[in-house]
Amino acid sequence: MIDRDRIRQLLAERREGHSLPQAFYVDPAMHETDIKAVFETDWLFACNACEIKKPGDYLTLTVGENPVVVLRDRDGQVRAFHNSCRHRGSRICGHEKGRANRLVCPYHQWVYELDGSLLNARQMPADFDRSAHGLKPVHVEVICGMVYICLAESAPDLSRYREAVTPYIAPHMPERTKVAFEMTLIEDANWKLVIENNRECYHCAGNHPELLVTLVEFALPDDPRGPAEFKELMERKTAKWDALGLPHQPADGGEEFRCIRLPFHEGALSFTMDGGPACNKLLADLTEPDLGSVRMFRVPNNWNHFLADHILHFRVLPLSQDKTAVRTTWLVHEDAVEGVDYDIKRLTEVWIATNAQDAELAAVNHAGIRSMGYQPGPYAPTEFMLTNFTNWYAGKMAAYAGEPAPLRIAAE
Numbered sequence: 215m216i217d218r219d220r221i222r223q224l225l226a227e228r229r230e231g232h233s234l235p236q237a238f239y240v241d242p243a244m245h246e247t248d249i250k251a252v253f254e255t256d257w258l259f260a261c262n263a264c265e266i267k268k269p270g271d272y273l274t275l276t277v278g279e280n281p282v283v284v285l286r287d288r289d290g291q292v293r294a295f296h297n298s299c300r301h302r303g304s305r306i307c308g309h310e311k312g313r314a315n316r317l318v319c320p321y322h323q324w325v326y327e328l329d330g331s332l333l334n335a336r337q338m339p340a341d342f343d344r345s346a347h348g349l350k351p352v353h354v355e356v357i358c359g360m361v362y363i364c365l366a367e368s369a370p371d372l373s374r375y376r377e378a379v380t381p382y383i384a385p386h387m388p389e390r391t392k393v394a395f396e397m398t399l400i401e402d403a404n405w406k407l408v409i410e411n412n413r414e415c416y417h418c419a420g421n422h423p424e425l426l427v428t429l430v431e432f433a434l435p436d437d438p439r440g441p442a443e444f445k446e447l448m449e450r451k452t453a454k455w456d457a458l459g460l461p462h463q464p465a466d467g468g469e470e471f472r473c474i475r476l477p478f479h480e481g482a483l484s485f486t487m488d489g490g491p492a493c494n495k496l497l498a499d500l501t502e503p504d505l506g507s508v509r510m511f512r513v514p515n516n517w518n519h520f521l522a523d524h525i526l527h528f529r530v531l532p533l534s535q536d537k538t539a540v541r542t543t544w545l546v547h548e549d550a551v552e553g554v555d556y557d558i559k560r561l562t563e564v565w566i567a568t569n570a571q572d573a574e575l576a577a578v579n580h581a582g583i584r585s586m587g588y589q590p591g592p593y594a595p596t597e598f599m600l601t602n603f604t605n606w607y608a609g610k611m612a613a614y615a616g617e618p619a620p621l622r623i624a625a626e
């Protein structure tokens with residue numbers, strides 16, 4: 215049972231610039247609230263459109279207790295539906311991905327067209343209205359091949375995000391890619407800790423040796439902590455990107471999203487153990503291999519890297535208060551050939567190692583927060599993105615709980 219008064223109380227205890235009160239991370243009731251207040255109301259990254267390339271291709275995911283199917287219809291349009299039969303509610307598509315000429319419920323074989331309309335409901339009476347029993351749709355937006363869904367009855371406006379990030383990611387043409395490799399980790403941590411861990415590189419030097427072979431850990435182009443070498447690197451790279459017409463300054467995403475192009479270390483081109491290319495066939499029609507990485511993030515559930523030679527998508531979905539599914543996909547040019555243009559081990563080894571390290575860090579973080587000795591601690595200046603995220607999250611909680619009750623001061 216969700217207690218809105220308790221949410222208001224926890225929000226009143228929260229200090230900006232600090233980690234959240236314990237209950238937000240560990241209480242099963244707060245997990246239920248997160249699903250209702252966040253994941254059932256906002257846009258969620260689902261997949262890349264290349265994963266459902268042909269009519270009938272589908273992919274499934276589950277948001278809280280809501281199974282969803284995302285598919286390509288006969289006209290080539292990307293659609294999404296609640297993966298629940300309109301007869302008695304059975305889940306229709308049981309696999310993570312597949313291809314179907316039509317969607318057939320395995321329970322009583324009701325048959326649906328790829329546009330969600332009900333084609334056949336055997337043994338139903340002659341006056342049964344099939345048109346009133348199509349699959350219930352889920353909102354869909356496709357941004358440069360990235361598929362977002364929203365379960366809310368009325369979806370929030372996504373135009374600001376679309377307009378801000380498109381100039382950064384369009385040159386990499388995510389829609390003209392294919393998945394070279396994918397993996398899903400079930401992390402033993404609350405989803406917010408998974409996001410918080412990703413939003414800072416304070417921990418990188420002590421935990422991510424493979425990643426730091428190439429990744430510049432500074433999150434801002436004018437980071438005052440950056441040595442002279444970093445400033446010189448930024449000047450050289452941004453001059454090149456300006457000449458190529460590629461945006462690189464931080465997009466104005468407020469607390470909702472972040473998008474910026476940053477360089478790799480001098481001489482490095484990609485996320486590999488030696489800094490060399492991970493795929494010899496560059497994305498889209500690119501000819502310049504040294505484009506750094508567009509680092510993109512959007513609340514509540516995705517972060518991404520867009521390089522010259524490949525793309526990384528990370529999708530976060532909460533399973534419980536202490537379990538989170540993190541799906542990573544590595545995408546290369548749609549015409550790239552495994553064994554010729556790229557090697558799976560070389561392409562993936564840096565982030566496979568980094569994901570495992572992050573999963574352990576998040577699990578240890580969650581275990582420590584469960585302690586009776588836990589008290590919210592202050593974020594370091596370099597953890598400014600955590601302040602942005604927790605401010606956004608607190609706003610979602612406040613909106614769900616309604617206006618805070620007036621402060622009542624007891625008489626002396």
